[in-house]
Amino acid sequence: MTLVLDNVCRKVGAETHIRDISLTLERGSLNVLLGATLAGKTSLMRLMAGLDAPSSGRILVDGQDVTGWPVQRRSVAMVYQQFINYPSLTVYENIASPLRVARLPSAEVDARVQDAARLLKLEPYLDRKPLNLSGGQQQRTAIARALVKRADLVLLDEPLANLDYKLREELREELPRVFAASGAIFVYATTEPSEALLLGGNTVTLFEGRATQFGRTPLVYRHPQDLVTAQVFSDPPLNTLRASKTGSTVALSTGGQGPAAGAFAAAPDGEYTVGFRAHHLGFESTGRDEIAIPVKVSLAEITGSESYVHLSAGEHRFVALVAGVTRLQPGAAVTAYLDPRHVFLFDERGRLAAADLAKAA
Amino acid sequence: MTKTLNNKAWLFVLPVFGIVAFSAILPLMTVVNYSVQDTFGNNQFFWNGVGWFQDLLDPSTQLGERFFDALWRTLLFSAIILMIEVPLGIAVALAMPREGWGVAFCLVLMALPLLIPWNVVGTIWQVFARSDIGLLGWAVNRLGIDYNYTGDPLDAWVTIIIMDVWHWTSLVALLCYAGLKSIPDAYFQAARIDGASRWAVFRTIQLPKMRRVLLIAVLLRFMDSFMIYTEPFVLTGGGPGNATTFLSIDLVKLALGQFDLGKAAAMSLVYNLIIIAICWVFYTIMTNADAQRGRVQE
Amino acid sequence: MARITLDHLAHAYRPDPKGPQDYALKEINHVWDQGGAYALLGPSGCGKTTLLNIISGLVHPTRGRILFDDRDVTDQPTEQRNIAQVFQFPVVYDTMTVRENLAFPLKNRRVPREATHQRVEEIARLLDLTSVLDRKANNLTADMKQKISLGRGLVRPDVAAILFDEPLTVIDPHLKWQLRSTLKEIHRALDITMIYVTHDQTEALTFADKVVVMHDGAVVQTGTPDELFERPAHTFVGHFIGSPGMNILPCRVEGATAFIDNERIALKGAYPALPAGERIELGIRPEFVQLQPKGSGLPVRIRRIDDIGRARIARVEMGGRALAASVPEDISIEGDEASLAFDARYVHIYADGHLVPGEEPGGNAQ
Structure with a gap:
């Protein structure tokens, strides 16, 4: 039926x-x-x-x-x-x-x-x-x-x-x-x-x-x-921040910037809410197009195979899920890297404005 | 939660409407009819308007005096009953075991008085408290206390009150026990960890969690005691003098003893309205409290 | 503040226990260090709640002693132990405001008003309850109520330890994240021993510095999250921790090679001292088994590939036995035949369920 x-x-x-x-x-x-x-x-x-x-x-x-x-x-x-x-x-x-x-x-x-x-x-x-x-x-x-x-x-x-x-x-x-x-x-x-x-x-x-x-x-x-x-549909909770795209660069509300690659490439200039999942935030630079975000570690939770690292950047709070055991001390200032191919961009009404459909996950 | 509408449901309710109309509404109309008339027997009735009601509510008339005497007596009785049975019922419920074989034993013991018909209760106590052959009356007199419930108004009151407490406290206790049993263990454990005294546990956990059943218990016990008839009728017949003539007994004396149907009808209507009014007050208190709780939980 | 020692502790709910099967909690010796964050992890019925209730004094043990520092508290009632406990379902006193709830343990202990007031404000700030202090506790959501329960524990300055009995059961997933990090922050700020009982491995592993895994009334392993993950001391730990759990396969060991149905698996060392006559099994976590195109490793048949969002897990079959393996990012496999590669560093050998240490090629027992 x-x-x-x-x-x-x-x-x-x-x-x-x-x-x-x-x-x-x-x-x-x-x-x-x-x-x-x-x-x-x-x-x-x-x-x-x-x-x-x-x-x-x-x-x-x-x-x-x-x-x-x-x-x-x-x-x-x-x-x-x-x-x-x-x-x-x-x-x-x-x-x-x-x-x-x-x-x-x-x-x-x-x-x-x-x-x-x-x-x-x-x-x-x-x-x-x-x-x-x-x-x-x-x-x-x-x-x-x-x-x-x-x-x-x-x-x-x-x-x-x-x-x-x-x-x-x-x-x-x-x-x-x-x-x-x-x-x-x-x-x-x-x-x-x-x-x-x-x-x-x-x-x-x-x-x-x-x-x-x-x-x-x-x-x-x-x-x-x-x-x-x-x-x-995100657990750990979806990380969000604000970003504005001008030409080929992206500036973040948390401070930090990066190239307008990945999801940003196709998006027109303007202000966006950027959403990304915990496992797409890492602490090792891959050297490819990526966005660097200065963050402070507030807590690291280790599950054995993976670590949840709770971060803060100004008003924003993020969770990063990284493989292996991370011994980041609370209070440490580090740089988190975000691959722009793995982000969702939402307009001011919360609708999806752009995403790299091949890679976003 | 609204249910799916099903019009056939009304058909099932119809017979109940019929029965209620026949058993309650029609007799009530008859009473209303009597209350505005006077009769000297032989089925001859005379229009009397609101005369009976005026007399009844005016303490300076003979009827009014009699009515108010009985009303105060009944209210006093209900107040005493509530003041004794509610705290006693709570205390008994608190003392009952929470688990083990004692639970079943206590429950059966508690239920026993509730299973005895009212008139039998009256008869039991009538015999039990007699000063010549009753175990209680005889024993009390042997202790040197001059006790005679048929002669002394105070003795009569004490006897009726003890009888009612014996008969009905277990109802309050059982209701409270049900309320207590529904409190999760975690509350008591948390209270122990918080260092709460026995009294604090009672005041902050047990009493609040028992509130709803307590209101029901108070309502039931009030209505029952306010309408008490059979037991004192059997035990004292309203005496000595008019000492234990409660409203219900007075009403029967008026209607069936003196056959003053008009006066009795007016009196029963007022009696009825008082009960409904007091129940309404209880009901509003209960639903208000619930509504507050409901809002809180959403 | 205290170190908690469990000394030959055992408990049976039956009045006269005979054999070990009568004990809900088999003999346990353990020291909980002052200021540690511990988790007691195990399935329901493993005895973890019994142990917790013994520590808090709600249950009197059949045998053994409990020491707070060097003081024997075995016979002391709960209220004299300076223990706080947070239960599975939030316990708040409905008729009181949040402030009165928090002040309740202090009021019961006759702490002066001014001191109580200050302490309540302080704890409310810590738990982010300041804005609701004067509301009726009954009004609040489950996570708020759970914070109040926690606050009543924290408010006592002399509290020796806080015990948590599956405190996040009734909390929504996204709030769990917040509450859990609040707990961790409080642990760091206040230096209190915390013992957290749960059946949820994620909660246990993320909360605790040391996890005590219980099974069938006994402790099977105590260790840090990564120890439990990388070197499970018992097949139960391997199975229970990790999602999916460890692959456990009956095998035969010769030198530094294990045989599963005549398939050879290289081991990191030799096992000359394997007890004879016991059940020998090989254990390896799915994280250390990789799915590969057919040919190079152990031949398997793919039953299903689960997409769990951030990773993919292959459910495969090898000689009738089910295994889980991780699927590398950029792999393409035609049909349902594939093979598995084991990471020899994480292959463990178990005899009757217990980990057997192997000998390193250099000759040292590792």
């Missing part, structure tokens, strides 16, 4: 939760809703599910207007952040529960439950009660229950947020495979850019109830249309 949101808005009292969102989600696709808490992820999912009705706009399934249809009439399954299972039922019965409600013949129930259990590696635990399982297994059970229904639309609202880091990693790796085997439309809400990247598929970036961009996940990541999208 195809799910179309057509200029959907949702207001609650004086507050607008969803602002004029139009999306087309195709059968068999995985769609990530990426945004901070309160950006509208859950509100949007509730509209898709039919738990809430939009204040204006339409929702279409395969061309049919289903706006205002209650959730019972739609083919929807949902997985929540909390592990929601029936504590008194075994894992098997938990997974089977939507099929029992639908009064399917028990042979069919068994086949589907076994199928889902195999996909989610729950076979050894089918006889156990959910509360005797680890968090990861509990959430697998909830996901299996959502899949077994063979709903056309499966909504997952930050399903991994309550799991341990490693379990999250494990499930995140398996989920795309599980989704691919199903053929439903998957919608997956998350606050973490890295999760969106790992899941792939499509991404909708949400900010204050608006969908700022929708497209293939790596494309949205590499070619954000505006400053807000770039900020939503």
Whole structure:
């Protein structure tokens, strides 16, 4: 099926939760809703599910207007952040529960439950009660229950947020495979850019109830249309500064300057907001066209393989992500180098003005 | 959160409307009708306008005096009940264990008095407190205290109050206990680390977190005690004299004892309005507090 | 301010523990130096929160002692230990203002008004809470509330250590960055011992100078972030730290060569003393394995290439075993066949999960 949101808005009292969102989600696709808490992820999912009705706009399934249809009439399954299972039922019965409600013949129930259990590696635990399982297994059970229904639309609202880091990693790796085997439309809400990247598929970036961009996940990541999208889709946070281009040179609001190469080459003279990601800021000159920024180290965090270096330059604060262990002392004055091919330029309204499309990332 | 509209839902509500109309609105209309008329029996009624209401609200008339006496008595009773049962209920809730086998034991023990019908409670205490054969009455008298709830107004009051406390404190305690149980452990641990005294923990964590259930408990206990009828009726019948004649008892005396339907109807309407007014005050306090909290959390 | 010593500490939640399986926390000996920034890292159920609660005095250990400097505090209640703790979910006293919240621990200890006022202002400045000091604490966002919880710990000048129990769980990713650097700055400014419990390796590694990795009730390795990364003492550490974790493959070792299904892998040294009969495994991090065109190294089949934004990770298969490898920037591979190159300096050999030191070609054990 195809799910179309057509200029959907949702207001609650004086507050607008969803602002004029139009999306087309195709059968068999995985769609990530990426945004901070309160950006509208859950509100949007509730509209898709039919738990809430939009204040204006339409929702279409395969061309049919289903706006205002209650959730019972739609083919929807949902997985929540909390592990929601029936504590008194075994894992098997938990997974089977939507099929029992639908009064399917028990042979069919068994086949589907076994199928889902195999996909989610729950076979050894089918006889156990959910509360005797680890968090990861509990959430697998909830996901299996959502899949077994063979709903056309499966909504997952930050399903991994309550799991341990490693379990999250494990499930995140398996989920795309599980989704691919199903053929439903998957919608997956998350606050973490890295999760969106790992899941792939499509991404909708949400900010204050608006969908700022929708497209293939790596494309949205590499070619954000505006400053807000770039900020939503960056972790560590997007570094920004102001720059003005005159002829072949660029002067920065932080002090420092460089050649107007890379993204700047194609941009007309003027003032820009420059956005760049942490891993594009380094401390070693490559000798090629690059912009030198005088900065002060405020903190170095080492993760073993990489270091996050927190920097300040006047009013601006940056994070640089560099390979290896960097022993930069807090307070040290150093020069950071930025490759102009890896920056985004935004105009005063925050729209992308220029980027080196081949290289920007 | 607004729900998806479904017009069929109204159909399900319809029977309830019917029942409420039949059981509440129609009788109420009858009462309103009685309250503006006088009757001498034989189904003969005479228009009396707001006469009963004027008498009722004027303490210098016989009816008014009687009404206000009963009203003050009832208010005093409710005030005493709240002053005893709320702190006592909180104290009991605080003393109850938070985990282990003791929890179930305490809960059952607490629930027991709540399961006994009102008139049985009255009867139990009527016997229990008798000075000749009642265990309590006999024992107190043996201690040298002259105790007789059928003769002495103070003794009658004390008996009714103790009876009500015995019967209803556990309701307050159970509500408070539910409120206390919902406080995450981290709060108590943080308070210990902050060096808070037992009293500070109560004042800064437990009491604020119990506020909502406490308001419900106060509301319930106020309404119940303000409308108390069965237990004192069974125990003292409103006596000695009029010492324990609360509004509800007085109302029944007036309506069924003296068959003054008009006066009784007017009185019951005023009684009803007082209860609604006080409940409204409670309700506003509660919702205001909630609204403030709600705004805060967004 | 204090050095915290854990001396033969163990804890069981059951009243009469018999074997090691009954202990939620197996015997641990450790010294937390005054002023250090430590992290306790491990999956849920590994005993890290138990250990934290023992240090703060919320749990009394079954065996062993805790010393603050040289003072035995094992039997002292929490409130006498001068410990501050920040919990997973922010704890604020809702009825109080931010100022009253911060002043609360001082008020309980009867610190004079004037001194309290000054100290509260100072801590509020440090945590950037000055502008909200007179608002009700209940009004604020989760990260603000978490700062208040932290502030209540910092406000006591005599505090020996601050314990953090997964304090960033409820905080949004971009705010995590701010709060984490605030924590680090405070650590530098105030010279307080901080112990940070988490299951999130990034939080642990970025926060701490020394990370204690726990698994199944026991400490498996203590070290700096780069030590844990480059020389995991246990396959669990290799797996748990790093994303994706270390590749761990069963192997056979002869001299300075490891064999995986008859494929040869050069090692940096020889392992003459490998215990017989134990499970021998080779471990190498994906960062030190490079994907190459078919031919030059270990033959593998590419299952998938993950694009994580700043890098690409290849998921490959070698003789039925899954491995992760890093993909160099400018590489083009046709089809799904490729090969892997291992960086011999970072290939480690494990016997029954424990790192076995090899002999350098010169003959010294490294």
